[in-house]
Amino acid sequence: MSQPLMEIRDVTKIFGGGFLQSGDKIVALQDFSLTIHEEPAMITTIAGESGSGKTTLANLILGFIGPTSGQILYKGQDVGAMNGEQRLEYRREVQAVFQDPYEVYNPFYRVKHVFDLVIRRFNLARSRREARDVIEEALNVVGMRGEEVLEKYPHQLSGGQRQRMMVARAFMLKPRLIVADEPVSMVDASLRAMILDIMLRMRDEFNISFLYITHDLSTAYQIGDWIYILYQGSMAEIGDTVTVIENPKHPYVQQLISSIPVPDPTERWDTDITLPPEEELRGQVESGCRFYPRCSSRMDRCITKRPPLYRMDGQDHEVACYLYER
Amino acid sequence: MGAQANEQNLVLQVKDLRVHYATPTGDVIACNGVDFQVYRGETLGLVGESGCGKTTAAMAILRLVQPPGRILHGQVLVDGVDMMSLNEGELRQARWRQVALIPQGAMNSLNPVMRIKDQIADGIQTHEGQQPREELKERILELLNMVGLPGRVYNMYPHELSGGMKQRVCIAMAIALHPSLVIADEPTSALDVVVQRVVAQTMLEVKDRLGVSMILIGHDMGLQAQLVDRIAVMYAGNMMEIAPVQDIFEQPLHPYTQLLIDAIPSIKERKPLKVTEGLTHDLRNPPPGCVFHPRCASPRATARCHEEVPVLHEVAPRHYVACHPE
Numbered sequence: 102m103s104q105p106l107m108e109i110r111d112v113t114k115i116f117g118g119g120f121l122q123s124g125d126k127i128v129a130l131q132d133f134s135l136t137i138h139e140e141p142a143m144i145t146t147i148a149g150e151s152g153s154g155k156t157t158l159a160n161l162i163l164g165f166i167g168p169t170s171g172q173i174l175y176k177g178q179d180v181g182a183m184n185g186e187q188r189l190e191y192r193r194e195v196q197a198v199f200q201d202p203y204e205v206y207n208p209f210y211r212v213k214h215v216f217d218l219v220i221r222r223f224n225l226a227r228s229r230r231e232a233r234d235v236i237e238e239a240l241n242v243v244g245m246r247g248e249e250v251l252e253k254y255p256h257q258l259s260g261g262q263r264q265r266m267m268v269a270r271a272f273m274l275k276p277r278l279i280v281a282d283e284p285v286s287m288v289d290a291s292l293r294a295m296i297l298d299i300m301l302r303m304r305d306e307f308n309i310s311f312l313y314i315t316h317d318l319s320t321a322y323q324i325g326d327w328i329y330i331l332y333q334g335s336m337a338e339i340g341d342t343v344t345v346i347e348n349p350k351h352p353y354v355q356q357l358i359s360s361i362p363v364p365d366p367t368e369r370w371d372t373d374i375t376l377p378p379e380e381e382l383r384g385q386v387e388s389g390c391r392f393y394p395r396c397s398s399r400m401d402r403c404i405t406k407r408p409p410l411y412r413m414d415g416q417d418h419e420v421a422c423y424l425y426e427r
Numbered sequence: 428m429g430a431q432a433n434e435q436n437l438v439l440q441v442k443d444l445r446v447h448y449a450t451p452t453g454d455v456i457a458c459n460g461v462d463f464q465v466y467r468g469e470t471l472g473l474v475g476e477s478g479c480g481k482t483t484a485a486m487a488i489l490r491l492v493q494p495p496g497r498i499l500h501g502q503v504l505v506d507g508v509d510m511m512s513l514n515e516g517e518l519r520q521a522r523w524r525q526v527a528l529i530p531q532g533a534m535n536s537l538n539p540v541m542r543i544k545d546q547i548a549d550g551i552q553t554h555e556g557q558q559p560r561e562e563l564k565e566r567i568l569e570l571l572n573m574v575g576l577p578g579r580v581y582n583m584y585p586h587e588l589s590g591g592m593k594q595r596v597c598i599a600m601a602i603a604l605h606p607s608l609v610i611a612d613e614p615t616s617a618l619d620v621v622v623q624r625v626v627a628q629t630m631l632e633v634k635d636r637l638g639v640s641m642i643l644i645g646h647d648m649g650l651q652a653q654l655v656d657r658i659a660v661m662y663a664g665n666m667m668e669i670a671p672v673q674d675i676f677e678q679p680l681h682p683y684t685q686l687l688i689d690a691i692p693s694i695k696e697r698k699p700l701k702v703t704e705g706l707t708h709d710l711r712n713p714p715p716g717c718v719f720h721p722r723c724a725s726p727r728a729t730a731r732c733h734e735e736v737p738v739l740h741e742v743a744p745r746h747y748v749a750c751h752p753e
Contacts, residue, residue, distance in 0.1 A: 150619035151590070259705050260477065289476040290646045291690040294700040301700075316619060319692040323700065343697065360624040362649035364691045366672045369653050373628050375575070376591075376621070 104177045106277055106310065107137040107162075107195075112171030114157050130154040130161070131334045132171070137278065142308040144300060146321040146342065149331035150357075155314045158331075159282045162312065163197055164188070193223055196271035200283035202263035206255035212263075213251040215270055223274060239269040242307075243299050261292035268299055272309070279303070282314045297324050318361060322346045327417075330354050333391035336410060340418035350413065350420040353392045390422070398424060437504070438607050438640045439465040439488070439526075444501035446483050446492055453711040457483040457496065459664040459718075462739060465608060470634060470641040472655035472672070474648065474687065478706055479661040481644045482531065485610045489528055490518060506607055523554050527601040529611040534593035537585040543571075543596055544581045550600050570599040573636065574629050591622035595629055602633055612644040627654055648691050652676060657745075660684045663710060663718045666739055670746040680748040682725040717751070727751075 114130040133154070137145060149155045160166045161173060164180055173180045175191055183191060199205060206215060216236045219225070226232035237247045243265040255263060264284060271279050281300065285293040301324055303309045315321055321328055325342040330351070338351040349355045356374070363369075376395065389404040390396070396403070402423060410419040411426060446458040458480045465471045473481045486492050488503050490510055503510040505525050513521060522528075530536070538546055547567050552558055558566075564581075571580055574595040585593055594614060601609050611630065615623040627650065634641055643655055651658055651672070658675045660668045660683065668681040679685045689701045704722060708714055714721055720732040731751050739749040 150621070261705050289705065290648070291476055291687055291703055292705045293692070294690060294702045295704075298700045298702050317692075318620070319694045322694055323692045323697060346694065357620055358694065360621045361694050362624070362627075362647070362653045363694070364649040364652045364676065364688065366652045366676055370624060370628070374621070374624060376625055 104139075105136045105174075106139045106176065107135075108172075108174040109133060109135040109158075109162070110172045110174070112158075112161060112168045112173060114154075114161060114166070115169045128334050129157040130331075133158065133331075133334075133336060135329060137310055137312070139277075140308065142304045142310045143326040144304055144311040144313050144324055146325035146328040147312060147314045147331065148316065148318055148321050148328055150316050152333055153316075153331040154334040155316075155331055156282065157334075159197075159280055159312075159314050162280055163195070164191070189223075193274050194277045196274055196276040196279045198264070198267045198271055198279060198281045198284045200287055202260045202267065202287060203255065205267060206263065208255055211252055211254055212258065212266060213247075215266070216251075216273065219270055219273060225273065235273060236269075239273040240266070242272055242303070243269045244295070245269070259289075259292070261288050261295060264288055264296055265299065268296065268303075272303065272307075275307075276309060278310045278312065280312045280314070283316070284313075285320065286315070286317065293320065300324060318346060318358060330357075335391055335407065336421055337392070338418075338420050339410070340413075340416065344416055344418045348418075350418070350425060351392075351422050352396045352398050352424075356395075436467045437464055438467050438506060439642075440502070440504040441484070441488065442502040442504075444484060444487055444503065445499040446480070446487050446496060446501075447499055449495040449497070450711065455710045456664050456713060457710070458487065458501075459713075461501075461661070461664070461666050463659050463666060463669060465640050465642060467607075467640055468634075468638055469656040470643055470654060472651040472658040473642055473644045473661065474646055474651060474658060475661035476646060476706065478663065478710060480664040481661050482612055484661070485528065485612055485642065485644060488610065489522055489526055491528070520554070523550065523601075523606065524604045525606055526608045526610065527604070527606040529597050529601045529609065529614055531612045532617075533597040533614075534585075534590060534617070537593060537596065539585055541584075542581075543583055543585070543588075547596070547600055547603060551603050554604055566603075570603055571596075573602070573633060574599045575625070575632075589622070590618050591626055594618065594626050598626075598629060598633060602637060602639060605637060606639060608640045608642070610642045610644065613646075614643070615650065616645065616647070623650070630654065646687075648687055660687065663706060663708070663713065665718050666749060667719065668746075668748045668750075669739070670743075670748075674743070674746050678743075678746075680742060680746065681719075681750050682723050682728075683719050686722075717749075 112130060112133045116127045116129055147155045147158055161168055167181050178187065206212060220232045226235050240247050245265060250258060285296050288296060297320060300311055304311065313325060322342060328342045328345050329339045330337045332353050338345055338354045349358050388406060390407055393399050393403050400423060408421050408423045410421045412419050441461060441463050444458050444461040447454040448457055461484055475481050487498050492498055510521060544567055547570065548563055568578055568581060571578065576592060576595055615626050618626060645651060655672050657671050659666060660681065662683050668684050675684060679688055686703055708721060716733045716735055717737050737749045737751050739747050741747050
């Protein structure tokens with residue numbers, strides 16, 4: 102059995118609270134572990150709300166920041182200990198698509214500029230002609246044609262088109278893994294399917310795996326294979342997407358799913374929910390379950406020690422909650 | 428559900444609203460003769476993709492359209508008074524007291540160097556003149572209570588509050604002078620699902636307690652289904668369909684409405700994604716006939732759609748659509 106493509110081992114990231122700093126420390130991510138295999142290509146969703154740690158996780162994987170403890174291994178190699186050449190290869194094989202389809206473009210350049218930069222950096226072509234072919238191939242995969250878009254300026258394209266181009270740019274490097282951080286949340290609702298569909302096709306036709314980072318469980322449910330749901334830096338529930346979403350076990354996940362507005366006027370939210378004033382939620386609590394202040398099923402032991410992940414009977418489904426202790 | 432549909436119960440009447448934005452290469456037609464009404468005590472949802480004109484319509488109602496935008500034509504009757512005929516002084520009286528707006532991104536526009544109490548006080552006193560301190564304080568605490576915020580928010584700064592709390596402050600400011608109509612433009616789009624539900628609940632409570640009418644602008648059909656009484660669907664500056672919320676979901680008559688509903692990713696059932704192209708025409712140069720015809724996949728489409736602009740007409744009780752009959 103080959104080694105996994107990516108292995109995240111008990112990664113913890115703490116911000117601030119150092120000796121010379123005045124602020125309190127924030128435990129953005131705690132003891133997070135995840136494995137992505139070389140095959141089959143899969144879409145793994147990291148789902149969570151603000152403060153869940155999902156953006157921190159994306160930044161750690163992309164090497165923008167380093168973990169406080171724990172390791173991130175790519176093909177067996179510690180990402181933090183890579184030399185220049187290994188880093189470049191890592192950058193090529195692990196690509197990213199970000200949330201804002203406007204901010205990544207320099208408004209003074211035509212959009213082809215974003216492709217040219219990548220081609221130069223990674224030596225993807227030996228001539229202008231070859232570069233054009235490489236770009237065209239990538240654009241076709243996302244359903245676009247070079248002659249329609251390359252000479253345009255960013256403001257002349259829609260958000261959906263700009264985002265598709267970003268996916269094309271990532272694809273051009275033939276990556277093994279694309280980290281997509283909220284790729285559709287700033288795109289109009291009716292255009293999201295197009296981008297999600299592109300992700301599915303890249304998985305199926307080109308064996309590219311995705312780490313789909315989002316707060317939108319509905320889209321995660323539609324395209325995700327595996328899901329990790331985070332709450333304030335800790336894993337709450339993980340497993341096969343359909344299993345987790347159709348049968349959520351963690352009180353937080355249950356509350357989350359029941360809060361998704363159902364597009365049916367006859368099925369309105371049944372009860373009112375209240376949240377304790379939010380400023381009390383983000384504590385420096387390192388021990389105990391983070392969801393304690395909001396949990397209707399809480400017990401005394403929940404505040405003293407954080408529950409480990411318990412596996413649900415013979416299923417691809419784990420829950421970090423004492424309610425499921427075996 | 429909803430107010431009786433007769434003239435006396437009208438809080439807002441928009442008639443033939445035309446708004447254009449000037450550009451070096453021609454006018455962008457943002458609102459192309461838009462008609463709609465809001466009855467007392469109801470919430471009207473105004474939906475459509477980016478560029479459909481919904482935010483422009485809201486700004487036009489309050490006469491907040493700035494150059495290069497201009498209102499060419501139209502009547503906006505609020506409680507029977509035409510906003511277009513008011514002078515500057517009268518207009519300033521009408522804004523906030525009769526119609527209040529919670530603009531997009533309101534929560535990020537709170538003044539970072541002013542305490543919440545001062546910002547709300549500011550809003551009140553600008554329109555009502557100096558108020559006695561104790562009374563003002565009482566009023567502000569009442570407002571905070573009505574939107575479910577704890578009293579201590581009174582003395583806090585915006586950065587100390589979470590997104591959901593800031594948004595509720597914006598709602599408190601909008602209802603401070605007990606307007607007849609509140610227009611909320613994408614009030615929950617940047618918020619997490621659970622927080623969104625809390626804010627949405629707050630809006631419903633406020634509506635019930637104060638009897639205020641509302642226009643909820645957005646593109647999240649799921650949220651619309653939970654909150655509104657009727658929905659008005661806009662596309663590329665034109666009003667395409669208006670109907671009670673249940674009818675919109677059970678029997679969407681316009682092909683574009685059907686498309687919007689189909690684009691909602693389900694949290695109940697995994698099914699193939701429905702992919703669709705976005706806005707296909709240049710807003711400066713709309714196609715002849717029905718502006719939606721380039722994207723229309725309806726089997727009922729005929730040559731007439733390319734030639735004649737369909738007029739919004741009543742097809743079933745309270746159900747209006749701008750689409751040629753078979």
